[in-house]
Amino acid sequence: MSPRRPAIALLSFAAALAVSGCGADTSSKQRGPKGPPQVGYVTVARSSVPLVTELAGRVTAFEMSEVRPQVAGIVRERLFTEGAVVRKGQTLYRIDPRLYAATVDQARANLASAQATAEAARISAGRLRPLAKIEAVSAQDLTNAEATSRQADAAVAQNRAALETARINLEFTTVPAPITGRIGRSLFTVGALVTTSQADPLAVIQRLDPIFVDMQQSSADLLALRRSLASGGIAPTVAKVRLILEDGSDYGMTGTVQFAEVMVNASTGTVTLRAKFPNPRGVLLPGMFVRARFAQGVDRGAILVPQAAVSRDPKGQASVFIVGPDNKAIDRTVTAARAQGPDWVVTAGLQPGDRVIVQGTANVKPGAVVRPVAADTPQKIVVPAKKPS
Known part of the structure; x- marks a missing residue:
């Protein structure tokens, strides 16, 4: 064996140690010391928030009249087209007058x-x-x-x-239309015997413009709203109603709430609210299922918090992280019973001026120090400088 080979191997091993040590030192310098996590926050304030309610409803004709004979006899003529619009006083049937x-x-x-x-x-x-x-x-x-x-x-x-x-x-042998509206199919034909005590009407007329929507609201919710209005925490507002049709589209025209029933349905525990809508194109038809959205009042002391900032425990209790003294994260329990667009409406647990953490909550622990910045502030990333080889 040549005496030079052990020397060469020893030198190669020393060079490898030197290179690895240099690489480790460079990596540690690139990482640098780890500081508090950066979080984005918003400063909350009280604002006037409408109390938006969404209720299921059914479309009901504005006026409906069952055309019935007031004398007995044989129907001699039918003088209207089924499905057409008839005018009040227009002759619909003629009964044998002899x-x-x-x-x-x-x-x-x-x-x-x-x-x-x-x-x-x-x-x-x-x-x-x-x-x-x-x-x-x-x-x-x-x-x-x-x-x-x-x-x-x-x-x-x-x-x-x-x-x-x-x-x-x-x-009475000439049967007129009691109201103006769209008439349905004729339930009796020419030659049929009609009487004043018959169960079925000759036809049904419905006025569809304007039109009603009957909505069902829980009596407990209505009672809570009235108490809030009486206490002054909620301000009344004019209820403009928007409709969501069966296919999920918006109706496009707004209606107004006309009245609420003075009695509670004993079987469902709900109160019927009625709204009136324009229906010039006949889109809304009696019996159609819709969903109605409207504001029943304005909460003048609510706080809006982005939904990303609110978390809930298995029991459904809501909580948020706020930036406390010395930039320490505080876990705060709040009351957030309803959503308003992209935000939760918080009615208890926060005060105006609180800094609520909305970004970086995954890295936050209660009591930990954080580095707060305004929400949506771009994070600065330091790229380590390359050393000359």
């Missing part, structure tokens, strides 16, 4: 007979009056004659009322 026309003629004849009888009784009583004064006839005869005259006048009135009733029944 029987009612004959009744009118009979009532007219009875009236004429009663009028003739009354005229004769009135003349007879008039003739007896001067005779009774000279005692040519007894007072009883005059009394009887005057009573007969009054009875005849009453018979005239009765027959005149009977004639008017017959005329009205004759008019």
